[in-house]
Amino acid sequence: MDFGSYETLLVEQDGPALVVTVNRPAAMNALAGQVVEDLWNLTEVLAHVGEEGDWPIRGVIVTGAGEKSFVAGADIREMEGMSPEDGERYSRRMQDVTLRLEALPVPVVAAVNGFALGGGCELAMACDFIYASRNAKFGQPEVNLGLVPGFGGSVRLTDRVGVGMARELVFTGRTVPAEEAHRIGLVNALFDTPADVVAGAKAVVAEMAAKSPVAIRLSKRLVEQAGPLPTAEGLDLEAGVFGQAFGTEDKAEGVRAFVAKDKPAFPGR
Known part of the structure; x- marks a missing residue:
């Protein structure tokens, strides 16, 4: 780049x-x-x-x-x-x-x-x-x-x-x-x-x-956006982003590696 x-x-x-x-x-x-x-x-x-x-x-x-x-x-x-x-x-x-x-x-x-x-x-x-x-x-x-x-x-x-x-x-x-x-x-x-x-x-x-780049990107946005919100609204936003993470290849790789006691190779997607 x-x-x-x-x-x-x-x-x-x-x-x-x-x-x-x-x-x-x-x-x-x-x-x-x-x-x-x-x-x-x-x-x-x-x-x-x-x-x-x-x-x-x-x-x-x-x-x-x-x-x-x-x-x-x-x-x-x-x-x-x-x-x-x-x-x-x-x-x-x-x-x-x-x-x-x-x-x-x-x-x-x-x-x-x-x-x-x-x-x-x-x-x-x-x-x-x-x-x-x-x-x-x-x-x-x-x-x-x-x-x-x-x-x-x-x-x-x-x-x-x-x-x-x-x-x-x-x-x-x-x-x-x-x-x-x-x-x-x-x-x-x-x-x-x-x-x-x-x-x-x-x-x-x-x-x-060494961590999931997608999870860090989502976490960065979540902390920024949820922090100023009232608790209930922040939790609602958190649940939505948490669900979004379940659709990523990084989540699949992270869970696979944990179960297999392996080091994850996050694809960044």
Whole structure:
């Protein structure tokens, strides 16, 4: 599968993982307009992973170049001359990127090194889960600029850490270290160095690659859609997706292998 080439992204396949690196280290990997467009175009390509049972990758890792920053935030210099209409367009385009990441048929892991502030924190939260090195720092500092979160922070931060903590972080613009981000549930796991966090992300993608790709795709959609629903409605959705899984070749192979005490070879259909 051709994943394309991009001005501000490094895209490299490593076994079952596709490692996507925001590559603007001189600008702390800030989300300039070109970065947003490159991410948008990449997610358009990745939306077709797994079609017809072809699974060239089994997970995506999003990280940032260098050891100082994952993504430091939006590009403040570009924002300086934006009108209200420009700002809304910028917000909606990056929101599209985050929604596309959430909708990908494979898991997406944020491997956060250094600063993940504003748009960087929002990009990380659009991934399925977040691994971080101990030098990582998270926050939504938009109030320091007279702004509000624009790339999903008002929604996803609440989902991750609860409404009270989300309000505190957004209203104060406070930056929290990796250990605190882990304690409040924003981060799944901590690693000693930026290299370790990427290695940890690759390891979890390899672990997931041994599972049914169809079941993971269905589970990803189910958790996203059922979570916000009232319990009864969520359970109804779950039952429907559970039944859908019974019609897949992966289910047949998984059950066969379990009964035969064999290792499954999931066809991805």
